Amino acid sequence: MNLRKTFLAAIAVATSAFSASALAQDQETYNLSLAQTWGPNTPILAETTKHFAEMAEKMSDGRLKIRIDPSSKHKAPFGIFDMVRSGQYDLGHTASYYYKGTIPNAMYFTTIPFGLTAPEMYSWFYYGGGMDLMEQVYRPYGLLSFPGGNTGNQMGGWFRKEIKSLDDLKGLKMRTPGLAGEVMSELGVAVTNIPPGELFSALERGTIDAAEWVGPALDFPMGFQQIAKYYYSGWQEPGAEVQFLVNEKTWDKLPADLQEILRVAMRTAAYDMYIESYHENAMAWDKMKENYPDVQHKVFPPEVINALRKTTDKLLEQYAEKDPMARKIISSQRDYLKIVRKWTNISDKAYLESSATE
């Protein structure tokens, strides 16, 4: 690769009679920087950006070089939006619902409670108008945005006591952020925000009674299964998509082939993250069942689910009332769900139910 570059440079000099700049520009190496919310070794998430950078470098024969800065380097895990917007970084990998304060309409591109599952969400993004809406939200900030990987269906959390009715939620101290936290709060839950590093001991000491994190793969290393016995299926993030951000000026500087290489590498890395999450969650849940036989899987009773749904609808309606663009995005996902879920029900759901052996 280096030999080739030297050679090309030599030619560019030797053949100045030709318009050598075209060649020089085409073969230019672009050193891009990427800031991610995650640490350098966060399972699945940090692997996604590494995997993306490797594909882009290899496909471009080294003309794209992507330096990845983890949160330990830039110290601003929730400042990715600002840093890519300002041009301090060319690219970012983060979740759009972290920026509720600065760019509130972005959160719906991560997930909506009682919303789309991962394949339904990708269908909406790529074939149901989602990409266009996301562009309308991000372009005014000089940013391009692409789906960056799906966590799959997230679990509803770890509870020390079984939730048998709505009453059991009243006064319960729980860590659950974002829109899910707002909903839980309306139902009488004392929602608290505790840094990840302190969650285990907070649950152990009884500072909190319950904690929602992600799913088996990322929950297992947190150790919740050692303390809380009840593991609930989720309602709040049925297919959470993280995202890539690209500074528009960086993008516009790149030749068309490198733009396409970046686009396709991001798209594949995102899909791969969904599939890797699926695999890792399955493996971790299997290990959990084996090593912690006391852990019980639970589903919230209909009374609780109905209240969660009603409250979600109420809050979403409040957001929609305040902002026409919020209404546009929420409605687009809701309308799409009505159609796509019918298909999910007669295909995967019917199959999973009718072929169930236990």
Added chain:
Amino acid sequence: MNLRKTFLAAIAVATSAFSASALAQDQETYNLSLAQTWGPNTPILAETTKHFAEMAEKMSDGRLKIRIDPSSKHKAPFGIFDMVRSGQYDLGHTASYYYKGTIPNAMYFTTIPFGLTAPEMYSWFYYGGGMDLMEQVYRPYGLLSFPGGNTGNQMGGWFRKEIKSLDDLKGLKMRTPGLAGEVMSELGVAVTNIPPGELFSALERGTIDAAEWVGPALDFPMGFQQIAKYYYSGWQEPGAEVQFLVNEKTWDKLPADLQEILRVAMRTAAYDMYIESYHENAMAWDKMKENYPDVQHKVFPPEVINALRKTTDKLLEQYAEKDPMARKIISSQRDYLKIVRKWTNISDKAYLESSATE
């Protein structure tokens, strides 16, 4: 692009003092040919190869050119394996279970009745050992093989009469190919093979009583909903993956960057086909419900499902007994299913059930 090529050629001549061959080789254009089972305009499937070729050409800045020959050109829709093997074509896009006669162990890479759903199947391919097994099957033929797109969960077929018990299957004349056909045949169904173009009139005239095709998106244009009222959820192809084949000699000739471009373009095109199928099936099913309100969705009764499963297990065991490699692949998928399905059940399945509003 052409200008640049002319310019590069001129340089190669002008600078013969340098080792110009390195440059010439790196910038060489590779004209590859692809044979597909499908017609030039088959929905979803033909779009997948077009989409793949476009990505590869754009990412390689035109150094890869892929000519797609549909079945109307090469006249051998089920001869893709042989034509890519012999080098008559560089690439192929087909389904591995079409080659049961020549390479019987390949069929398990498409789908297995009562097997993995699409995300479970991709997890198995990419993280659960599937790719390695597929390589063991295809390499001896001088072929590389990659997942080529998933149809999603296929429907169980169109029936003119409701299937209420096992007895209703006896003597029923049905179009359903492959392993599903063998299973149905064991249960007393008169399985017939009728060319696609004649299926509609065969069902209309009563030559057959039922027809299994794919799913709403591809079934709708066939017109079955005009004749048969009962549309059953499937059991036989829960996540059918088509595939790309690449001639090994072609592959080995390509520089590493173009190999990676091909690999990633195939991977993305495959995932995109799954998502496009999801979307198109949802839209077609919605349209069907609206325009043909008589169409009823049905699930086979437990008695029928249990018999189908038992017979499937029996036939798979027979295949496994005859061939150690068949046993290895079947066992690998079955073992993986046992683990991954537990995760599907507490995530997507539990969510779909608990959040269901109707």
